[in-house]
Amino acid sequence: MIYSFCLLCCMISAGSGTYNSGYLKTKVIPELEECSSTVFNDPLSHSTSLNVISCGVECSSDETCRRFMFDSQTNQCTLFDSGENCITDETIANKVCYRQEFVCNEKNCSRCPIGYYGDQCQHIITDCGNVSSTITLPDRYMLVFIRPSDAGPVLEVKCLGKKTIIHHRTKFCHDVDFNRTWAEYREGFGKVHGEYWLGLKHVHKIIQNNGQECTLRVQLHFNPVIQAVQYQSAVLTNQSDSYRILLSGSNARVNETDYLTGGAYSIDGRPFSTYDRDSSGYSCPGRFNGGWWYPENVNCSLINPVGRRSYDGSEDSFRWDDLQLTSTQFYALRLFLSC
Incomplete structure (x- = not known):
């Protein structure tokens, strides 16, 4: 997590008080032109603003806004409900991105970045399921800040309601090398x-925090079919034990594939x-081009969630x-990890 020292402050009046909104300047990241914006985050709105300050005021005035991007060439102001950085398939040179640090009145901070809570946004949840009464995570995909360990870093993760996404792959956009x-x-x-x-160390800590x-x-997406299997108990041992995984309680029905614990490929x-x-x-890591809990099997695994996207039937493909x-x-x- 890298924070910029550039802080934008906006003053807004609402009801009977004046609110001070602080924003940290973050990154504008280029994306492939053919990518859909829904891959990385749907905007709340698009509008035209006079300048970056006006765009910030517009974000502060919208209770659901936590991030905005301003284009100084077109004066377009784009608001988002969560997240750290801004993604665009357009020229990034004329764009800036800010994420909200706080919205406070004279007494306390009533609107914090998603994942933070407290009267001064001083606390942070440990995972998507570790919600406070002051935080409500809707049952949809959102970008959320967590800190699994008190002494560890703040992480930005994707949540689906109370589920923490610990691994995410897609055929489109942000082709990451998993080798x-x-x-x-x-x-x-x-x-x-x-x-x-x-x-692995963050997943281990999240599970440890929740008493194992x-x-x-x-969840596997084939086009157009979605298949999923759930394990009621998931435990990850520590690094000295090579982060060994222990799974039980599969909900796979008869004749359905248990992707991870079925038969010789468990x-x-x-x-x-x-x-x-x-x-x-x-x-197996060399043959599949990525890290995984590989079964002790000459074929390594039925599933390659860390494989390459190019599909040529080889072992290292995403298949x-x-x-x-x-x-x-x-x-x-x-x-998804639910605790």
């Missing part, structure tokens, strides 16, 4: 608006492997195999 080191898989990487891996009582949902009890710390026994090892490519894949 990473052990340290990168431990710390996390990628772009929260597109594809990302939250980080978390549910893992695996990952239950398996350590995490990367190309520089391989516990698979069959060089799922049936029991006859016939490959089908994903449209998208998400791992």
